[in-house]
Amino acid sequence: MGHRVRMQICSFMAATWIGCASARACELALVLAVDVSGSVDPSEYRLQMEGLGAALGDSAVTEALVVAQAKVMLLQWTGVSRQKVSVPWTHVTDFETADALAARVHDAPREWRSFSTAIGEAVGSALTQFDAVPECKRRVIDVSGDGVSNEGVPPERMKAAALHRGVTINGLAIAASEIELVEYYRDNLIVGPGSFAMEALTFEDYPTRIRQKLLREITKQVASLN
Numbered sequence: 636m637g638h639r640v641r642m643q644i645c646s647f648m649a650a651t652w653i654g655c656a657s658a659r660a661c662e663l664a665l666v667l668a669v670d671v672s673g674s675v676d677p678s679e680y681r682l683q684m685e686g687l688g689a690a691l692g693d694s695a696v697t698e699a700l701v702v703a704q705a706k707v708m709l710l711q712w713t714g715v716s717r718q719k720v721s722v723p724w725t726h727v728t729d730f731e732t733a734d735a736l737a738a739r740v741h742d743a744p745r746e747w748r749s750f751s752t753a754i755g756e757a758v759g760s761a762l763t764q765f766d767a768v769p770e771c772k773r774r775v776i777d778v779s780g781d782g783v784s785n786e787g788v789p790p791e792r793m794k795a796a797a798l799h800r801g802v803t804i805n806g807l808a809i810a811a812s813e814i815e816l817v818e819y820y821r822d823n824l825i826v827g828p829g830s831f832a833m834e835a836l837t838f839e840d841y842p843t844r845i846r847q848k849l850l851r852e853i854t855k856q857v858a859s860l861n
Contacts, residue, residue: 661726662703663853664771666761670780671745672713672752674812679838680745683779686842688741690849692734699853700727706768709740712757714750715787721746724768754780754824755788762793762800774800775827775852779807779845781838783819794826803827807848809835 669683690696691707700707709722721743725736761776768774776797784790797804804827806820813819817834825832831851835844 659702659704661706661768661771662773663705664724664765664768664774665705665707665852666710666764666776667707667740668710668712668757668761668776668778670713670752670757670778670782670809671711671747672780672782673749674752674782677745677748679781679811682838682841684743685741686845688737689842690846691740692737693846696846696849696853697730697733697737699850700733701730703853704728705853706771707736708764709743710757710761710764711743711746712753712760713747714753715756717747717750717753718757718760719746720764724764751786752780752782752784753787754778754784754790755793756786758790758793758797758804758824759788762796762802765800765802774802776802776804777807777848777852778804778820778824779809779841781809781811781816782813783816784823789823791823797826801827803830805830805848805852806832807835807841807844808832809838809841811837 667687671680705727706724707727708720708724710718711721712718722739727733727736758776765774804825806824808816808820810816817832820832833844833848835841
């Protein structure tokens with residue numbers, strides 16, 4: 636989307652109840668928690684990063700982020716003690732910032748390659764990140780992965796902690812090798828108002844599904860995309 640078109644969109648929003656988002660407070664803090672465990676091969680990792688970057692750069696997602704004045708970060712995770720912020724909190728105040736965020740996510744290098752799947756540990760690490768953005772009205776952890784937790788604190792034990800902090804956890808289950816993974820996510824991971832889990836049947840499906848998921852998370856849609 637060109638700069639002139641985006642300015643026209645912002646001008647249109649200014650003429651409606653939404654207004655130009657730069658004057659608004661942070662409506663959403665979103666942690667994008669991406670699985671980089673040993674079951675994710677290099678090509679699958681790139682599908683995740685390129686798909687997530689493309690989704691963040693999609694015009695509808697970008698506009699929703701700007702309207703929400705969202706703060707977004709990327710967290711890579713695998714086994715116990717292996718969670719790292721790859722892209723720190725980015726305040727999406729305008730389209731240019733959104734484009735820069737999408738590019739950083741797209742190009743993010745992989746942190747680990749050969750470790751286990753510690754979903755509960757990833758959630759615990761993500762929860763601590765919200766201490767830096769207390770002003771945001773809504774807090775969401777977007778977990779994507781391709782397997783069940785097999786190390787560390789079980790994810791179901793983190794649900795109460797998330798609720799206590801007012802955090803919603805959503806999941807995108809990549810069911811390439813775990814055909815019932817989305818049910819596992821629904822039973823053991825997701826929690827909070829409006830929480831949901833979606834399924835990507837393969838890593839190739841991930842780009843389309845993560846775009847749908849981001850739109851649902853950012854705009855608080857009610858209609859099911861499952």
